[in-house]
Amino acid sequence: xxxxxxxxxxxxxxxxxxxxxxxxxxxxxxxxxxxxxxxxxxxxxxxxxxxxxxxxxxxxxxxxxxxxxxxxxxxxxxxxxxxxxxxxxxxxxxxxxxxxxxxxxxxxxxxxxxxxxxxxxxxxxxxxxxxxxxxxxxxxxxxxxxxxxxxxxxxxxxxxxxxxxxxxxxxxxxxx
Amino acid sequence: xxxxxxxxxxxxxxxxxxxxxxxxxxxxxxxxxxxxxxxxxxxxxxxxxxxxxxxxxxxxxxxxxxxxxxxxxxxxxxxxxxxxxxxxxxxxxxxxxxxxxxxxxxxxxxxxxxxxxxxxxxxxxxxxxxxxxxxxxxxxxxxxxxxxxxxxxxxxxxxxxxxxxxxxxxxxxxxxxxxxxxxxxxxxxxxxxxxxxxxxxxxxxxxxxxxxxxxxxxxxxxxxxxxxxxxxxxxxxxxxxxx
Ligand SMILES: [Zn+2]
Ligand SMILES: [Zn+2]
Numbered sequence: 001x002x003x004x005x006x007x008x009x010x011x012x013x014x015x016x017x018x019x020x021x022x023x024x025x026x027x028x029x030x031x032x033x034x035x036x037x038x039x040x041x042x043x044x045x046x047x048x049x050x051x052x053x054x055x056x057x058x059x060x061x062x063x064x065x066x067x068x069x070x071x072x073x074x075x076x077x078x079x080x081x082x083x084x085x086x087x088x089x090x091x092x093x094x095x096x097x098x099x100x101x102x103x104x105x106x107x108x109x110x111x112x113x114x115x116x117x118x119x120x121x122x123x124x125x126x127x128x129x130x131x132x133x134x135x136x137x138x139x140x141x142x143x144x145x146x147x148x149x150x151x152x153x154x155x156x157x158x159x160x161x162x163x164x165x166x167x168x169x170x171x172x173x174x175x176x
Numbered sequence: 177x178x179x180x181x182x183x184x185x186x187x188x189x190x191x192x193x194x195x196x197x198x199x200x201x202x203x204x205x206x207x208x209x210x211x212x213x214x215x216x217x218x219x220x221x222x223x224x225x226x227x228x229x230x231x232x233x234x235x236x237x238x239x240x241x242x243x244x245x246x247x248x249x250x251x252x253x254x255x256x257x258x259x260x261x262x263x264x265x266x267x268x269x270x271x272x273x274x275x276x277x278x279x280x281x282x283x284x285x286x287x288x289x290x291x292x293x294x295x296x297x298x299x300x301x302x303x304x305x306x307x308x309x310x311x312x313x314x315x316x317x318x319x320x321x322x323x324x325x326x327x328x329x330x331x332x333x334x335x336x337x338x339x340x341x342x343x344x345x346x347x348x349x350x351x352x353x354x355x356x357x358x359x360x361x362x363x364x365x366x367x368x369x370x371x372x373x374x375x376x377x378x379x380x381x382x383x384x385x386x387x388x389x390x391x392x393x394x395x396x397x398x399x400x401x402x403x404x405x406x407x408x409x410x411x412x413x414x415x416x417x418x419x
């Protein structure tokens with residue numbers, strides 16, 4: 001792999017290009033991690049400052065996005081207590097065709113957003129890494145120091161939980 | 177691959193191009209319908225997660241980096257000055273003068289630090305006490321008393337050359353900022369007012385507490401100060417008994 005930058009000026013240019021290319025995606029990822037706009041901005045600021053200080057550690061510009069996500073997750077974990085327990089555990093049954101939230105029942109993006117807000121962190125985080133970060137199960141597993149099988153289960157349960165949240169809402173509104 | 181395996185894998189990786197997965201989709205009409213619904217749900221999920229990004233975010237990040245680079249240069253220079261000054265102090269014994277020079281700069285640094293996190297003032301939801309305790313613990317301060325009511329923000333920050341804990345609490349519905357940093361920089365509380373901020377600098381425990389607010393009453397500053405005093409020093413802490 002060619003080095004990411006050769007001199008100070010090209011390091012600055014490299015950094016600017018990285019900020020312009022990834023700050024929006026990183027902000028969205030941060031938002032879904034902390035569910036707060038102000039804190040998400042703060043996390044992204046801190047992440048890019050740290051990235052600047054450690055830019056020499058990034059050997060391949062292609063890997064910038066997962067690298068930034070890793071820094072951001074570390075920054076987030078440093079600031080917030082991780083609650084690694086979950087009181088209610090759904091079973092792993094695949095929903096029947098009829099239980100699946102149809103477009104009409106799952107509603108618009110705002111409803112899915114509400115459901116996402118209620119999703120426990122352990123499901124929300126890998127889901128954000130997959131959907132926003134474009135990371136594969138193996139990449140998420142490596143980044144979170146878990147087995148790929150465990151990540152598969154989390155992603156499966158994340159969607160299962162989302163659908164049950166959306167189904168519950170629809171039921172509550174008498175849409176079922 | 178059977179139908180159950182297909183659906184499990186699809187719910188974990190809806191956008192997968194796994195040949196086995198796609199092969200089952202082609203040969204099983206029920207799973208093909210399931211696949212279509214999954215894609216639709218995934219479209220909705222992507223749309224939902226695509227939250228609006230604050231305008232000018234990239235520019236602010238680049239500005240912060242430029243400012244940080246400059247600040248680091250300054251801190252490095254100031255570091256040398258401090259070494260030079262400490263030699264002077266060792267030679268001449270001018271500790272009081274040096275301490276005064278430092279204490280006068282703290283309100284300036286505190287007020288200058290505010291714009292960077294001005295959005296934190298808009299937060300209204302209280303965060304758990306454990307998060308506040310942890311924020312202080314990261315900066316080496318163990319809390320001795322109960323946390324103030326309604327803390328909305330905690331962050332570890334660099335305030336000028338000082339590593340500080342930056343907290344915001346709501347007093348009578350108004351945000352009051354507190355910065356706590358190790359090292360005594362003043363012997364007695366000092367009040368300041370600058371750039372639209374009023375506040376005070378207070379020696380507390382082994383460190384210095386700065387409380388400041390934009391439009392808060394002196395009473396709100398009193399309450400915030402008392403709250404953080406209680407949290408950092410504990411009930412009947414050294415600073416209370418020594419008065
Ligand atoms: Zn099938
Ligand atoms: Zn701060």
